[in-house]
Amino acid sequence: xxxxxxxxxxxxxxxxxxxxxxxxxxxxxxxxxxxxxxxxxxxxxxxxxxxxxxxxxxxxxxxxxxxxxxxxxxxxxxxxxxxxxxxxxxxxxxxxxxxxxxxxxxxxxxxxxxxxxxxxxxxxxxxxxxxxxxxxxxxxxxxxxxxxxxxxxxxxxxxxxxxxxxxxxxxxxxxxxxxxxxxxxxxxxxxxxxxxxxxxxxxxxxxxxxxxxxxxxxxxxxxxxxxxxxxxxxxxxxxxxxxxxxxxxxxxxxxxxxxxxxxxxxxxxxxxxxxxxxxxxxxxxxxxxxxxxxxxxxxxxxxxxx
Amino acid sequence: xxxxxxxxxxxxxxxxxxxxxxxxxxxxxxxxxxxxxxxxxxxxxxxxxxxxxxxxxxxxxxxxxxxxxxxxxxxxxxxxxxxxxxxxxxxxxxxxxxxxxxxxxxxxxxxxxxxxxxxxxxxxxxxxxxxxxxxxxxxxxxxxxxxxxxxxxxxxxxxxxxxxxxxxxxxxxxxxxxxxxxxxxxxxxxxxxxxxxxxxxxxxxxxxxxxxxxxxxxxxxxxxxxxxxxxxxxxxxxxxxxxxxxxxxxxxxxxxxxxxxxxxxxxxxxxxxxxxxxxxxxxxxxxxxxxxxxxxxxxxxxxxxxxxxxxxxxxxxxxxxxxxxxxxxxxxxxxxxxxxxxxxxxxxxxxxxxxxxxxxxxxxxxxxxxxxxxxxxxxxxxxxxxxxxxxxxxxxxxxxxxxxxxxxxxxxxxxxxxxxxxxxx
Numbered sequence: 065x066x067x068x069x070x071x072x073x074x075x076x077x078x079x080x081x082x083x084x085x086x087x088x089x090x091x092x093x094x095x096x097x098x099x100x101x102x103x104x105x106x107x108x109x110x111x112x113x114x115x116x117x118x119x120x121x122x123x124x125x126x127x128x129x130x131x132x133x134x135x136x137x138x139x140x141x142x143x144x145x146x147x148x149x150x151x152x153x154x155x156x157x158x159x160x161x162x163x164x165x166x167x168x169x170x171x172x173x174x175x176x177x178x179x180x181x182x183x184x185x186x187x188x189x190x191x192x193x194x195x196x197x198x199x200x201x202x203x204x205x206x207x208x209x210x211x212x213x214x215x216x217x218x219x220x221x222x223x224x225x226x227x228x229x230x231x232x233x234x235x236x237x238x239x240x241x242x243x244x245x246x247x248x249x250x251x252x253x254x255x256x257x258x259x260x261x262x263x264x265x266x267x268x269x270x271x272x273x274x275x276x277x278x279x280x281x282x283x284x285x286x287x288x289x290x291x292x293x294x295x296x297x298x299x300x301x302x303x304x305x306x307x308x309x310x311x312x313x314x315x316x317x318x319x320x321x322x323x324x325x326x327x328x329x330x331x332x333x334x335x336x337x338x339x340x341x342x343x344x345x346x347x348x349x350x351x352x353x354x355x356x357x358x359x360x361x362x363x364x365x366x367x368x369x370x
Numbered sequence: 371x372x373x374x375x376x377x378x379x380x381x382x383x384x385x386x387x388x389x390x391x392x393x394x395x396x397x398x399x400x401x402x403x404x405x406x407x408x409x410x411x412x413x414x415x416x417x418x419x420x421x422x423x424x425x426x427x428x429x430x431x432x433x434x435x436x437x438x439x440x441x442x443x444x445x446x447x448x449x450x451x452x453x454x455x456x457x458x459x460x461x462x463x464x465x466x467x468x469x470x471x472x473x474x475x476x477x478x479x480x481x482x483x484x485x486x487x488x489x490x491x492x493x494x495x496x497x498x499x500x501x502x503x504x505x506x507x508x509x510x511x512x513x514x515x516x517x518x519x520x521x522x523x524x525x526x527x528x529x530x531x532x533x534x535x536x537x538x539x540x541x542x543x544x545x546x547x548x549x550x551x552x553x554x555x556x557x558x559x560x561x562x563x564x565x566x567x568x569x570x571x572x573x574x575x576x577x578x579x580x581x582x583x584x585x586x587x588x589x590x591x592x593x594x595x596x597x598x599x600x601x602x603x604x605x606x607x608x609x610x611x612x613x614x615x616x617x618x619x620x621x622x623x624x625x626x627x628x629x630x631x632x633x634x635x636x637x638x639x640x641x642x643x644x645x646x647x648x649x650x651x652x653x654x655x656x657x658x659x660x661x662x663x664x665x666x667x668x669x670x671x672x673x674x675x676x677x678x679x680x681x682x683x684x685x686x687x688x689x690x691x692x693x694x695x696x697x698x699x700x701x702x703x704x705x706x707x708x709x710x711x712x713x714x715x716x717x718x719x720x721x722x723x724x725x726x727x728x729x730x731x732x733x734x735x736x737x738x739x740x741x742x743x744x745x746x747x748x749x750x751x752x753x754x755x756x757x758x759x760x761x762x763x764x765x766x767x768x769x770x771x772x773x774x775x776x777x778x779x780x781x782x783x784x785x786x787x788x789x790x791x792x793x794x795x
Contacts, residue, residue: 078790114600116777141600147593152384163376164601208597 066127067092067216067247068113073122075108082108083119084271090216090247095238097262097279098251101359105271106251110218113249114139137166140214144221144251146205150194154185154204157193158211165212172211179207183233198225206234210241217241218249223257235261255352265351269359283348291320291328293335294343305334317343373602374610381585381614386621395622399629420448421506424470424482426456426463432485435517440509454479467498474500483510489518490525564714564741567664570623571734572707575671576700578619579679585611586683586776587692595776604773608684612676619672663740663750670757671733674764675703681768684775685783706731710738717743727753729760767792 070088074081083105090096100106111117112124115136149157155176162172180186183203193201202225210217219238223231238261242248250262258265259279266276275282294317302311302318307326311318322331332344385391427433433455442450458466470482481499489495497510523530586608589595598607678699686692709731713722717739726736726749736753739745774791775783783791 111777116599116604116773136601139600141597143593143596145593145596147596149384149594150592156384160376160380161597161601164373164598166372 066090069123069125069127070109070113071123071125073109073112073119073124075105075112075117075119081271083112083268086122086268086271086273088266088273088276090249091264092247093242093245094263095242095248095250095261097258097265098249098268099253099255099258099265099355100268101253104268106268107220108271109268110141110220110249110251113216113218114141137212138215140165140209140212140217142205142209142217142219142222146202148193148201148205148208151192153190153192154180154196155189158204158208161208162211165214167212175211176207179211183207183230199227199230202226203230203234206237210237214246216247216249218251220251221254222250223254253355255350255355259351267355267358275354275358279351282354283351286349286354289322289349290347291322291331292343292345292347293318293320293341296340296342298339300335300338305331307331319347374606374613377598377602377607377610378614378617381611382617385581385615385618391618391622395625399626420444420450420452421481422452422454422479424454424456424473424479425485426458426466426470426482427485428458428487429485429489430455431521432489432514432517435520436483436513439513439517456482471498474498483514485514490522561714561742564738567741568707568710568714568734568738571664571668571671571737572703574619574623574668575675575703575733578615578672579675579699579703580696581615581618582612582676583679583683583692583696585615586680586772587686590684590776591687599773599776604776605769607776608677608680608769608772612673612680616669616672616676620668623668659744660741663737666754667733667737670754670761673761674729674733674757675699677761677764677768681764681771681775684772685788687779702730703734706734710734713738714742718745723749727756729753729757732757 066089068088068090070086073083073086075083086105086109088096098106098109108117112119115124152160158176159169159172162175163169167175176189177186180189183206185200185203185207188196188200193204196204206222209219217238222234222238226234238248250258252258262279264276264278265282267274292314302308302320307323307330309321309323309326311320313319320331322328328346332341335341335344425433425436427436433453437453440451440453444450456466456470467484470479473479474481481497484496484498486492486495495514497507520530523533589598589611595607679696682695682699683692686695709725713725713735716722722735722739723745725731726739726745728735732753736745736750740750770792771788775788
């Protein structure tokens, strides 16, 4: 069930095209990774979703439970650079930020207590933001993002500067939100986080979506998986083996790229006939590799054209 | 509108609930009071020790009259001025003066008066001291001068009392005719009152305008703006801040007005009590209509300048730029303030009428006209209408710049860039 559709959206500032023909569909109860190098158009896209800037062309349509009139109130946004009123006490600040999202102070009081307890900040409730450590401030910022129980949560680099314990805490809250059916947009360039959390991604480069879809499908389609093989006995001559396009020795094992029409089982069979094997592993391309290859590939293409 | 209210509430409460606001609100009138009454109070304080003054007088009568005129006492009851007559003849004057000067230097006496024998014709006498006390100088001047005049009259065989009656001063009383036809006694105090109110308007426009600018600018640099504009329209944010700070200003001025009102009533009673109800003047009261116009022009002037300052706060990206770019706006207020000095003297001249119609100067200029000489009603209405139109225009333009500017970081925008911002959808 889709909650948000971005249809043929264009946005340019002066002569620079920030977003070019972007099409996306976000589903309830999924985590969506919005990836891209710096200046790719991620922030512009997010701002258009939040109705801060209006697309030159195209539509951004909230479907499902979203009421277009009040959609801003159903979005929780954690900006990359944290912003809180330094001179305000946690309690007053959170009450204010909930109220501006349409939650009355009488309703937000219990929720604030709940989240502060959960994030181990309850003793600090009447302390000013400027008295907190950076990590604590980030936790307050995260609470502010989800306090009004948004249906769409936009997180821009939520884990920077957090220790592993708090990272796991926030991760578990994000997964709870997903369970509840919320839609989560995760904008980052930390690929290992995306791989662990996201269901689907969109890689934007120079305002265009260059890669998008279900994360597993993307990995499957990106290129044939490589094989990592470690031999226990003598090393066979890999040139004799069918279906191997190329290979290279890496440290204690071989990295084998199978040919296009290869059958992995065939390769394994051939190897077993020749020697004993310690490790035979299908290696998925990491998102990191996909990101770097896709982006540099496009850059090369650009250079070719020039 | 609900969100504007939420922002307004936060802006107002976080400002009013600070120690800074409470102290500032309480301290300003106290400081003003101290500044105006303090010096007067210090001057009037009786000095702690007696002044020893030697008098070189050739004429015993002058000396006696002088001593009789200085009958002040210290708090202890001692006489304040201890005069000591030095009898001399002209030939020994130089040596006597040398002795007295060294006495002054050794602090055995505070000073000495030299009243020459030809004082009736010379029209001069002298006083020597380490410190020439301003107050004392005028007392000597007036007292001795009066003694000499009386002596001259006596010598001419005239009746001193008759002469005094004949030469009595005639005082000018001034009356102000108001539009309602009433005639009010005018003692120059309403002039001062106009000036004070002008000053208050001027201060409020600059001070609260700057507050708005700082507030917007801080929100932008601390990136709180990013969260706020994801929750409400930038325009609501701008409106909430402008009204919030404005309400803080109104609160502060209201407190001061009430305090001033109480003080006026209190001091009027005091004056009445001291003069048995025969005070030579009454403390002027501000007509209600002038007060109403004061509030109208305060609000309109504030809205105009706060919009400008808020737009500026959203445009700049660092402190230095903020300082630099606020100057032209502040200059507009300052020009308006100085033009009002011209208007206070020529409230109805062609130039004054024109100045009071220009929206950027109108809050100060038109209010000055109103409080000095009530201008025709249609002129006031025209200036208010022009002001309102300008405010709406500025809010419209400023809102567009604000919306883009509040989320722009990095380099300082150029004028063409700002013009482009205004065209963004």
